Amino acid sequence: MSCLQTIQDYGLRSLGFGERLLPKTDFTLCEHFTLIGSGMIWNIYFGVMAMIIGFFLATALAVGKASANKWLRKPSEWFIFLFRGSPLFIQFFFAYFFFLSLKKPYPMFDAFTSAWLGALIVLFLNTSAYAGEIFYGALRSIPKGDIEAADAYGMTGWSRFRRIIWPTMLRLAWPAYTNEAIFVFQSTTLVFFSAFPAWQQRGDALYYASYFADKTFNPFVPYPILAFYFILLTLVIVWGFGRINKRLNRHLPEERKTKMRFRLNLAR
Amino acid sequence: MFSYCADPDTLGTFRWFSCYLTNGVHWSFYLSFLKVLALLAVTAPVALSFGFAGAMAARSHILPLSWLGKAYIAIVRGVPDIAFFLFFVIALDQGFEWLRHKVLCPDWTDPVRQGNDFIVCQAAKLPLGTSPEWVHETYGFFLAVVTFSIVFGAFAANVLFGGMRAVPRAQLETAEAYGMTRRQTFWRILVPQMWVYALPGLSNLWMVLIKATPLLFLLGIEDIVYWARELGGTKTSRFTDYPHGDWRMWYFLGLLIFYLGMTRVSELGLERLMRRLSHGQATSGGELLRKETTA
Amino acid sequence: MKNLILTTAALALTAGIAMADTVRMGTEGAYPPYNFINDAGEIDGFEREVGDELCKRANLDCEWVKNDWDSIIPNLVSGNYDTIIAGMSITDERDEVIDFTQNYYPPTASAYVAAAEGVDVAGGIVAAQTATIQAGHVAESGATLVEFASPEETIAAVRNGEADAVLADYDFLVPIVEESGGELVFVGELVPLGGGIGMGFRESDAELRGKFDEAIASMKADGSLNEMLVKWFGEGISTYDADGTVVTN
Structure with missing residues (x-):
């Protein structure tokens, strides 16, 4: 069977299209690459969706945590502490249990026990907490002069936030937020590994990698392929976020731009 | 543990639990908490030194060394830690044994790889086939520490690399003006000052390290998650004196509390450390401290 | 002189092999009644008993090692233990x-x-543990396969309605069904899978395999294996004739 044929058969296998049965014997490298790559669709889906929705909650959490109002501050602090303080592994476990028990009395929650929704919710809450903390740190380091200048122009409330505080916060937080993005994509491998069941052998990249490792009893081929895909994905993320970073910093003089990048580029 | 535990079926709730929670398996469970703490205590300094070496290599003026350092940081950071753990321990083990094999058994003529098998001479085995079980377990623990350290060393290298670059250039130029050599500048000026810039990143890393410990069972260590799953699962009365339903929820709740507690304690400790390090430094944190004491 | 050194080296080598009589037995410890961790925290079960007896007959010193199921074969071929005795078909x-x-x-x-009689196992949703022969069978049977990481979760999936049925080893399911108080029932036909359970060895380790093979044959011959089978799996279990052929009860 040619490699092109394999790609046609298994390229979208993780979504349920193509050949129903997975290969069973005589595994080729092409099959490895195709199926693990097909699984990457899920990793990318989880990562992208969680980052996009999480961005808004993260902003809200950061503003809440920086707020002077106790009723806004305390819940934000607790939320961030709970999700940053416990392993994602355990969060997945509890979420699955919780969704199961919700489902029994209310059938409308049916979809929550499937990975595409349930795991997405957990990842979304998790990344919101981390990004919230990053944004909160950035909010606190906004130069006082910027805010005073906004005040002097007579900006208040929403317009001051939207036009001054928010863009500055993003600019300061961006390098750390890039790191967070890398982490989120990496944590998507946990979804089928420990938490949510895989239906009809539709799983993520790690699911297929361990399928091969289990069938060939050789971990040294599938896992490095998985690693290769993730390094590729990381490069794309770094490139994409770097583009946005450039745009966020476009008004700054050249020499301050590079400095900013390294000073804040600290791990999650 | 207690004398009345001989026949748990007849006991009341309180006594039943006092027996259940003190039986042999549960002691293994409690011991695994110590294992995790020990692993954290050993891994943190080792990973930090890996990171330091990586960062030094990355900023080296010798090009291949600098590439090596940067490649280490980029590759290990780019790969999910699970994927790494799933094959790396075996690779590491085989690597060590292969090296010993080359040194200890030069007369060996059979190939090391025979089909799927990986065979080294008896003397090269790690640990030796005759070693008692605790040596095997310690070796497994050692492999886990090395694997964790390599992964988190890459993150630490990234943070320290950033920290080194964040030290104001003026400080280094002054050192040079005083006639210090590159080596002296590095150790006397750069290294003492970089910590305060690196600490926020390093404390984050510490938190990430704590939360990566549930993956220890992938490295062949019977950690708290392994035991929580094992103990929490449904037990039928044929195989235990303490049958129960699916209690994983409660065991995982215990783990959740453990991790939240660890996080809280670390947060408080790191905050104190940051205050101490910021003392007298030309950063906004140091500025804040100065204001507090003069006010 | 050179000759002498070589001889001592050879001696040391043979001595090394002779010393290595400790055989490390790899098992999972999470699959009752085959192997599990008892209340005292030790490995227990049918295979523990059989394994200890086999070692005694083969005159070997044995040590039990626990290993995660997923990496149990890679660790064997990599030499971290010498045999797998873990309910492996x-x-x-x-x-x-x-x-x-x-x-x-x-x-x-x-x-x-x-959870109820009359479930359609050929067309419904069937749970199985990831990467088992049962999962492979369900994938081919036309039913909708849903895979969970541990056997525990596959049973839980049936209880809470995630799956219509679970496919697993009959003997693993028996005590669970018995103790469920009627909540769980066997449905459909039995599915014969695999060629029985044997001990696994590295392909290069024919000598050790031979020793255990012999010991198993002797346990079959004198009926002691049958006693253990009946003790752990009940009267309904198939047993062996003195010459090793299977007797279905």
């Missing part, structure tokens, strides 16, 4: 990578368990 794909002894547990059936 003899299958063709495994046989390509490792070698098996004759089976010490007769070819057995897998069974479906559901």
Whole structure:
């Protein structure tokens, strides 16, 4: 069977299209690459969706945590502490249990026990907490002069936030937020590994990698392929976020731009 | 543990639990908490030194060394830690044994790889086939520490690399003006000052390290998650004196509390450390401290 | 002189092999009644008892090691223990990578368990543990396969309605069904899968495999294996004739 044929058969296998049965014997490298790559669709889906929705909650959490109002501050602090303080592994476990028990009395929650929704919710809450903390740190380091200048122009409330505080916060937080993005994509491998069941052998990249490792009893081929895909994905993320970073910093003089990048580029 | 535990079926709730929670398996469970703490205590300094070496290599003026350092940081950071753990321990083990094999058994003529098998001479085995079980377990623990350290060393290298670059250039130029050599500048000026810039990143890393410990069972260590799953699962009365339903929820709740507690304690400790390090430094944190004491 | 050194080296080597009589037995410790961790925290079960007896007959010093199921074969071929005795069915794909002894547990059936009678196991949703022969069978049967990481979760999935039925080893399911108080029942036909359970060895380790093979044959011959089978799996279990053929009860 040619490699092109394999790609046609298994390229979208993780979504349920193509050949129903997975290969069973005589595994080729092409099959490895195709199926693990097909699984990457899920990793990318989880990562992208969680980052996009999480961005808004993260902003809200950061503003809440920086707020002077106790009723806004305390819940934000607790939320961030709970999700940053416990392993994602355990969060997945509890979420699955919780969704199961919700489902029994209310059938409308049916979809929550499937990975595409349930795991997405957990990842979304998790990344919101981390990004919230990053944004909160950035909010606190906004130069006082910027805010005073906004005040002097007579900006208040929403317009001051939207036009001054928010863009500055993003600019300061961006390098750390890039790191967070890398982490989120990496944590998507946990979804089928420990938490949510895989239906009809539709799983993520790690699911297929361990399928091969289990069938060939050789971990040294599938896992490095998985690693290769993730390094590729990381490069794309770094490139994409770097583009946005450039745009966020476009008004700054050249020499301050590079400095900013390294000073804040600290791990999650 | 207690004398009345001989026949748990007849006991009341309180006594039943006092027996259940003190039986042999549960002691293994409690011991695994110590294992995790020990692993954290050993891994943190080792990973930090890996990171330091990586960062030094990355900023080296010798090009291949600098590439090596940067490649280490980029590759290990780019790969999910699970994927790494799933094959790396075996690779590491085989690597060590292969090296010993080359040194200890030069007369060996059979190939090391025979089909799927990986065979080294008896003397090269790690640990030796005759070693008692605790040596095997310690070796497994050692492999886990090395694997964790390599992964988190890459993150630490990234943070320290950033920290080194964040030290104001003026400080280094002054050192040079005083006639210090590159080596002296590095150790006397750069290294003492970089910590305060690196600490926020390093404390984050510490938190990430704590939360990566549930993956220890992938490295062949019977950690708290392994035991929580094992103990929490449904037990039928044929195989235990303490049958129960699916209690994983409660065991995982215990783990959740453990991790939240660890996080809280670390947060408080790191905050104190940051205050101490910021003392007298030309950063906004140091500025804040100065204001507090003069006010 | 050079000769002398070589001889001592050779001596040291043979001594090394002679010393290595400690055989490390790899098992999972999470699959009652085959192997599990008892209340005292030790490995227990049918295979523990059989394994200890085999070691005694083969005159070997044995030590038990626990290893995660997923990496149990890679760790064997990499030399971290010497044999697998973990309820591992003899299958063709495994046989390509490792070698098996004759089976010490007769070819057995897998069974479906559901929460109610009359579930359609050929077209419904069937749970199985990830990467088991049962999962492979369900994928081919036309039913909708849903895979969970541990056997515990597959049973839980049937209880809470995620799956219509679960396919697993019959003997693993028996105590669970018995103690469920009627909540769980066997449905459908038994499915014969695999070629019985044997001990796994590295392909290069024919000598050690031979020793255990012999010991298993002697346990079959004198009926002691049958006693253990009945003790752990009940009267309904298939047993062995004195010459090793399977007797279905």
